[in-house]
Amino acid sequence: MNIFPSELPSLLGFDAIIARLATFCVGKNAKEAAQQLLPSSNYEKVATQLQEIVEYMNASAGSSIISQSHYPEIEKELNVLRMQDAVLTAIQCKQLRKLISLSNELIHFFADKMDLFPTLSQKIAPNEEDKTVLGYIDEVLDKDGIVKDDASESLKTNQTRTY
Numbered sequence: 001m002n003i004f005p006s007e008l009p010s011l012l013g014f015d016a017i018i019a020r021l022a023t024f025c026v027g028k029n030a031k032e033a034a035q036q037l038l039p040s041s042n043y044e045k046v047a048t049q050l051q052e053i054v055e056y057m058n059a060s061a062g063s064s065i066i067s068q069s070h071y072p073e074i075e076k077e078l079n080v081l082r083m084q085d086a087v088l089t090a091i092q093c094k095q096l097r098k099l100i101s102l103s104n105e106l107i108h109f110f111a112d113k114m115d116l117f118p119t120l121s122q123k124i125a126p127n128e129e130d131k132t133v134l135g136y137i138d139e140v141l142d143k144d145g146i147v148k149d150d151a152s153e154s155l156k157t158n159q160t161r162t163y
Contacts, residue, residue: 009039027065029144048119059109066106072099094145097137104129 018035025031059065072095080086107129114121140151141144
């Protein structure tokens with residue numbers, strides 16, 4: 001329940017704050033999320049979000065995975081995967097591998113540091129590490145994103161015929 005008039009955010013210049021905040025966001029999804037923010041009268045929600053920000057700032061200040069990573073946007077790849085018999089390119093698989101690897105590292109990072117970052121640890125706790133998709137990608141692509149010669153029987157056969 002909001003106890004303030006609907007035009008209050010624009011009267012207070014909240015739109016200017018949101019526009020400034022969006023300039024610090026990395027990626028389209030982050031910018032869109034920032035632009036959806038609204039003032040809230042829910043004290044517990046605001047307090048939790050502020051604690052998340054404090055923990056994020058503390059975690060990213062060190063040499064942690066948070067401060068060292070660029071998270072690829074894979075919305076296009078996920079849409080392709082929703083289609084039956086869809087195939088991703090090697091580059092798309094490499095992007096997917098990078099995001100899954102970073103996600104796995106974040107899950108471990110926060111699981112190991114629950115006392116330092118309790119709010120973020122609790123938020124990320126429902127997520128599970130993925131090994132299955134990474135395993136499939138690693139069967140087909142090398143660490144540089146190049147399709148392995150022995151990725152499938154047909155590739156192996158073609159490779160043998162070429163020599």
